[in-house]
Amino acid sequence: MALTRIAPPAKRDEGQWAFDEARTPLNGNEQMKQDADGLSVRHRIETIYAREGFASIPGDDLRGRMRWWGLYTQRKPGIDGGKTATLEPEELEDEYFMLRVRVDGGALDLTQLRTVAQISTEFGRDTADITDRQNIQLHWVRVEDVPEIWRRLEGVGLSTQEACGDVPRVILGSPVAGIAADEIIDGTPAVHAIAERYIGDPEFSNLPRKFKTAISGSPHQDVAHEINDVAFIGVVHPELGAGFDLWVGGALSTNPMLGKRLGTFVSLERIPEVWAGVAGIFRDYGYRRLRTRARLKFLMADWGPELFREVLETEYLGYALPDGPEPPPPPTGRRDHVGVHPQNDGRFYVGTAPTVGRVSGTLLARVADLAEAAGSDRVRLTTEQKIVVLDVAAEKVDDLVEALEDEGLFVRSASTFRRGTIACTGIEFCKLAIVETKARAARIIGELEDRLPTFDQPIRINVNGCPNSCARIQTADIGLKGVLAGDEEGYQVHLGGGLGLTSGLGHSLRGLRVPSSELPDYIERVVTHYDEQREEGELFAQ
Ligand code: SF4
Numbered sequence: 001m002a003l004t005r006i007a008p009p010a011k012r013d014e015g016q017w018a019f020d021e022a023r024t025p026l027n028g029n030e031q032m033k034q035d036a037d038g039l040s041v042r043h044r045i046e047t048i049y050a051r052e053g054f055a056s057i058p059g060d061d062l063r064g065r066m067r068w069w070g071l072y073t074q075r076k077p078g079i080d081g082g083k084t085a086t087l088e089p090e091e092l093e094d095e096y097f098m099l100r101v102r103v104d105g106g107a108l109d110l111t112q113l114r115t116v117a118q119i120s121t122e123f124g125r126d127t128a129d130i131t132d133r134q135n136i137q138l139h140w141v142r143v144e145d146v147p148e149i150w151r152r153l154e155g156v157g158l159s160t161q162e163a164c165g166d167v168p169r170v171i172l173g174s175p176v177a178g179i180a181a182d183e184i185i186d187g188t189p190a191v192h193a194i195a196e197r198y199i200g201d202p203e204f205s206n207l208p209r210k211f212k213t214a215i216s217g218s219p220h221q222d223v224a225h226e227i228n229d230v231a232f233i234g235v236v237h238p239e240l241g242a243g244f245d246l247w248v249g250g251a252l253s254t255n256p257m258l259g260k261r262l263g264t265f266v267s268l269e270r271i272p273e274v275w276a277g278v279a280g281i282f283r284d285y286g287y288r289r290l291r292t293r294a295r296l297k298f299l300m301a302d303w304g305p306e307l308f309r310e311v312l313e314t315e316y317l318g319y320a321l322p323d324g325p326e327p328p329p330p331p332t333g334r335r336d337h338v339g340v341h342p343q344n345d346g347r348f349y350v351g352t353a354p355t356v357g358r359v360s361g362t363l364l365a366r367v368a369d370l371a372e373a374a375g376s377d378r379v380r381l382t383t384e385q386k387i388v389v390l391d392v393a394a395e396k397v398d399d400l401v402e403a404l405e406d407e408g409l410f411v412r413s414a415s416t417f418r419r420g421t422i423a424c425t426g427i428e429f430c431k432l433a434i435v436e437t438k439a440r441a442a443r444i445i446g447e448l449e450d451r452l453p454t455f456d457q458p459i460r461i462n463v464n465g466c467p468n469s470c471a472r473i474q475t476a477d478i479g480l481k482g483v484l485a486g487d488e489e490g491y492q493v494h495l496g497g498g499l500g501l502t503s504g505l506g507h508s509l510r511g512l513r514v515p516s517s518e519l520p521d522y523i524e525r526v527v528t529h530y531d532e533q534r535e536e537g538e539l540f541a542q
Pocket of ligand 1: 424425426427430431432433434464465466467468469470471
């Protein structure tokens with residue numbers, strides 16, 4: 001029996017499957033996904049491409065379906081940002097791949113960490129970046145090595161499945177889930193349940209575009225939930241106890257929008273089915289005509305949270321969710337997990353700040369050794385591109401901190417700029433980039449540490465290599481978006497964004513393009529001006 005749809009179709013044909021049983025593809029990308037499911041490329045990688053090499057991979061798999069297994073071709077070295085928009089994809093790309101390892105909940109045990117580290121040194125020229133979605137990205141990967149990499153990852157319970165592509169991406173989780181002394185509720189069982197039930201499920205392997213999930217039961221709301229397609233945030237219901245508040249439809253890039261609360265209370269046990277309902281709405285009602293309108297935020301903008309909730313409950317769940325309270329705003333202050341903090345069991349977690357997430361396989365192996373020497377068996381990655389070592393006994397803390405700092409992984413002595421700066425991949429490896437990001441951000445951090453050694457207010461500086469906002473330009477105190485400034489690389493500036501207590505998308509300073517050579521001077525002026533003008537208790541970032 002056909003389902004009765006209670007939501008009307010969009011005003012023009014947006015390619016919504018709910019109103020077209022034939023699922024007519026309206027663009028090349030939709031055609032590619034209809035021709036063969038993205039997940040199907042794995043068999044061809046294992047049986048053909050890994051044996052016959054890069055040249056044997058046809059374009060639809062190379063630039064399309066390989067993303068479903070976490071593989072992107074990387075940018076050929078030496079091509080400047082001015083050519084990004086003018087060259088054909090095959091002229092921009094190298095014969096090597098970026099490989100994204102999904103780390104759901106940011107949680108790794110030491111065996112997993114060592115496995116990733118070993119793969120990096122053996123197959124990825126010792127590269128490794130911690131991303132602001134708790135993944136680890138390796139570079140310089142050859143297709144010939146991919147089956148062996150998968151064998152090793154899957155042998156320790158890791159995967160690259162659906163790390164990229166029009167699918168449910170990595171599930172963000174609080175880096176201190178289950179151990180934080182002030183936790184409202186531990187969302188880890190829901191992270192695991194969604195990953196086990198739905199990642200790799202063909203029901204969700206052809207979504208209109210990417211679908212991002214965040215779950216945190218921390219009062220600090222430490223997963224940037226406002227900018228995820230679906231998010232569950234810890235809250236206490238006066239009658240039902242601890243559970244989650246549901247947010248839907250957040251995303252950045254062009255047309256950034258913050259997620260909307262549906263006003264429902266979701267118990268821990270119900271999260272997976274509610275998640276599947278929201279993902280199902282996106283699959284069936286999401287706009288597929290234009291890639292630029294294919295994120296869930298556009299459907300939410302047209303429907304609003306009331307209709308979204310009605311469709312979720314009526315068509316997908318078959319029951320009404322209870323109304324729920326709004327979570328209180330997170331406590332003020334830093335939310336980056338850096339430093340030494342008490343756990344709920346008397347031990348401590350130790351958060352360290354690798355510079356803009358850039359590490360290496362060698363360094364990750366060293367972190368594993370140091371964690372083990374401190375009696376720990378697990379680490380977590382954060383959405384601020386940081387690493388947290390869990391379960392450290394009090395008497396081991398100082399030795400661990402000293403050893404991490406010797407490796408350049410600052411804990412107690414991390415400056416506010418090192419803690420608060422993140423950067424996307426940029427022109428070093430990304431085909432869409434216009435400017436360099438990681439190395440420049442590292443230089444800016446060093447300059448600011450020298451120039452403003454006493455400035456200690458929390459501050460967020462997010463450096464992006466193009467307008468795509470992988471490093472969340474609109475949610476930073478100082479967001480930098482790569483552009484060309486004459487012949488020089490430069491950055492368009494976006495000021496005053498924030499999440500948590502100060503949720504907002506900030507303001508772009510239109511027309512202002514700061515050449516890269518002037519960036520340290522510019523940021524120093526902004527920070528100094530703020531410091532001189534700020535009132536008692538006023539914070540740059542929350
Ligand atoms: Fe690449 Fe642009 Fe994303 Fe940076 S923001 S990783 S340059 S697509």
